Amino acid sequence: MADQHLPKSHAAKRAPRQDGENTRFHLLDVAGRLFAEHGYLGTSSKDICLRAGVNIAAVNYHFGSRDGLYGAVLVEAHRQVVSQESLLAFVQSDLGARDKLRGLISHFVAQAGQGEKSWGFRVVLREMMSPSPMASTLINEAIAPKAGIVAGLMAGYLNLPISHPAVQRGMMMTIVPCITMLLGPEGLRTTVLPALNPTSEGLVEDMTTFVLAGLDALAAAHAS
Template sequence: MPTATKKKAPAARAMRAPRPDGAATRALLLETAGQVFAERGYADATSKEICERAGTPMASVNYHFGSREALYEEVLIEAHRQIVSVDELVEMTRALGDPRDKLRALLGHMLAPSSREATRWGFRVVLREMMAPGPLAPALVDKAVRPKAKLLLGLLAEILELPADHPAVQRALVFSVLPCIVMLVAPKEIPLKVLPAMAKDSEGVFEDLMRYVLAGLDALRQAHRVGKKRPAS
């Protein structure tokens, strides 16, 4: 009997071992789910359709992610990473000293055509979530948005010479980043048919955007510097 037990144990362990293609299947499901959620939104996308399009068994979503909701959470985080990851933000500004140069590098990366093409379905997923937040929006905020916002708030605080939690710094984040988001998610037909000059000169658009943003930040810095000095006098 002891001998029989020893022979069965390795077989049982072998059955529990993960399949060698498990990581590839998980990545395929995540990519396919991103496309489906981008097309249909959270409410209308089903695990069945995701598995059918991925060519995997119907139970694949539950096996690899636990549930459709957990899969969507992963899709949201990946979508935000596609746009720009925290590691990218840190790396692209590592060698820059002036916070204005860092801000220029970050906004330039967001608006670069290569960056937009690389995001695939990410922008559409994030845009859908912004327009109609689902039950997993808090996960997106905590795991993807908040770390990037913290980094950008610190950068803008340097430019404005104010604490990172100052209301003006938080407003400056919206004023600086929101125009980029609008340009990224707006349908291509708008600049082509309504604002053709923008469509023909992306470099000029970015340069004027930076003039606009930096001038606004300088104005905010001056206004709040005056505000800080008034009580002392």
């Protein structure tokens, strides 16, 4: 094995670090599933450690507290719904601003319905419906960085400074429908508004047409 070729001191140092990272990830995953099922108030550190098969002190050791663990769960949950890497892929591509926005909308549409298969989707939905004391962690560490990425793309399209109010408003009117599709209950897409089914023909084209027409009007209204 690889560790046989390392000095004993190196192997000894590396093994605990790897074990610690594995335990931390395992706790995060188990906690995410329990928080998704029972919510913030219905899940204790004891519940998590029993399910994870670790010592009760593991939560405090790896996350500082139950709230620290829940904060980490919220950040990972939001990553499962929409990752920062996927947003950066659009912003950093060689496409023009119009095609980047089209691609972003298409990405959100494709994700609709997929998130329900992950515990992250259910955790974020619970947190939105009933905010916990850790809601600021979700906003500051997960949502804000991604919003900044989209705001930069929006500012470029509108040809306005990123601090301009129209950038934030345009972003809201573009992203909120996408979030509704991502986090709305399945019945909304299959029963009430079946034309919002991700596989519905023409959905991306119609959404893109609507969004870009609105953004073009905003850009014209605020042109200097």
